[in-house]
Amino acid sequence: MTSHFFFLSDPVTSERLSWFEESFKFYFIQIYPESLMYRETTKHPVFTFFLTGDALASLENPETQQIWSVILSLSAVRIICDRQELDLRGISIEQLKMKNPNQIIDQNGLSSHNQPSFWNDVVMLVRQQNRPPLPSDSIGWFQIESPYMHRSAWYGLKFLSSALESRFSVELYAYLDGIHMGHIGQSPIESENIGRGLEDLYDLAGKQGLTCQILACNHCATARGYSTWDDGKGVIISTCAIKPFKIRDLNAMVDRFEHSHIILSENAGSIEFPWKGSAPSYDRSEQNSNSPPITILITKSPYSTEHAYGAIAFAVACAHQGILTRVIFLEDGIYALKGDPKACPDSIGFNIQDYINVAAGNENLHLFALTPSFQKRGVTKNKNLKAVLDIGYPGLAKILFYLPGNVLVDHQRLLIF
Structure with missing residues (x-):
């Protein structure tokens, strides 16, 4: 059975759950209608949510809890919670669990150390996704937030550590502020040392005959003061990094x-x-592609953070190397598309709409905007952004679930900026 899973750690708003809900309704009505004829929970759920961090609060919040109830009414959905994070935050999910006892899992399975581990649960589902399993299997983590200020860096380290225990080679990709995970000389008092944790991960992988590859973006490193020099052969050295x-x-x-x-x-x-x-394709890759498509959701407003610009820059890089890449502006991300922004002549800052128009020339890069996000905020898209296509909830669901033309793989990646 087809299986999809989502990993969420940031706060989950009612707006975000709403577009999940509408996309799922489309999926079950248009693609998998036979599931609606049976009320028992399927043995292998079609959708699995892994929730940790602040995302867990949505199970207790009355506003979002109501939407979760609708999503869970589709029997082929389950939620796996991070028990340790539930306890840390004092979050009770009993009310929702009583209504859906077989679909909400709040006790994690045992790791190789015979201890409950949410991260082991995540890795086990990843292993099920790899068919057939290969000796050289890898798992990756894409980090865009800095450590210590954000807990996500610790999540990434725990995820990769569990993957290594399960005999996966591991990879970390540090982008935007995520490059601070590798700064030399970290010495926190109140939390786990992320830099040392990465060094330990690297050493342990070598001892087990596995690989641990940690890549950081040179552009992001340079912008943040990581002094580097290039040996002329593509190897960049920094005295600031582990x-x-x-x-x-x-x-x-x-x-x-x-x-x-x-x-x-x-x-x-x-x-x-x-x-x-035979599937109806919503869009297509320029040429036959064996790379998983990437769908990037831009959910944060531009200019005040680097999220929107960084997401587009990463999308352009992927499309340039032949990966079918879809960018969808939604939630506060649609503010990047409104009005007619004018950069100050003396400013070295960028106009993100100009950048979008330039980026739109790549045939592997497709740009969309979710119209309900505009309607919710009472704003409209700049009519000159003709490369950004308006879509509703059905269009979003087609991008998520329909196989694009010329793509020869069985899954796609979803990244939420």
């Missing part, structure tokens, strides 16, 4: 995204295509 941290051109990172292994992030997903060949 030894396993390899600062490279962004294309070196994108090279890894051309492979088919599962890659997660602080908010991400892996979506399988339920059919091949």
Whole structure:
């Protein structure tokens, strides 16, 4: 059975749950209608949510709890909770669990150390996604937030550590502020040392005959003051980073995204295509592609953070290397598309709409905007952004679940910026 899973750690708003809900309704009515005829929970749920961090609060919040109830009414959905994080935050999910006892799992399975481990649960589902399992299987984590200020860096380390225990080779991709995970000389008092944890991960992988590859974006590193020099052969050296941290051109990172292994992030997903060949394709790759498509959701407003610009830059890099890449502006991300922004003549800042128009020339890069997000905020898209196509909830669902033309793989990656 086709299986999709989503990993969420940031706060989950009612708006975000609403577009999940509408996409699922489309999926079950248009693609998998037979599931609606049976009320028993399927043995292998079609959709699995892994919730940790602040995302867990949505199970207790009355506003979002109501939407979760609708999503869970579709029997082929389950939620796996991080028990340790539930206890840390004092979150009770009993009310929702009583209504859906077989679909909400709040007790994690045992790791190789015979201890409950949410991260082991995540890795086990990833292993099920790899068919057939290969001796060289890898798992990746894409990090865009800094450590210590954000808990997601710790999540990434725990995820990769569990993957290594399960005999996966592991990969970390540090982008935007995620490159601070590899800064030398970290010495926190109140939390786990992320830099040392990465060094330990690298050493343990070598002892087990596995690989641990840690790649950081050179552009992001340079912008943040990581003094580097290039040996002229593509190797960039920094005295600011720990030894396993390899600062490279962004294309070196994108090279890894051309492979088919599962890659997660602080908010991400892996979506399988339920059919091949005969499926109606919503869009298509320029040429036949064996790389999993990437759908990037831009959910944060531009200018105040680097999220929107960084997401587009990463999308352009992926598309340039032949990966079918879809960018969808939704939630507060639609503010990047409104009005007619004018940059100050004396400013070195960028106009993100100009950047979008330039980026739109790549045939492997497709740009969309979710119209309900505009309607919710009472704003409209700049009519000159003709490369950005308006879509509703059915269009979003088609991008998520329909196999694109010329794509020869069985899943796509979802990254939420």
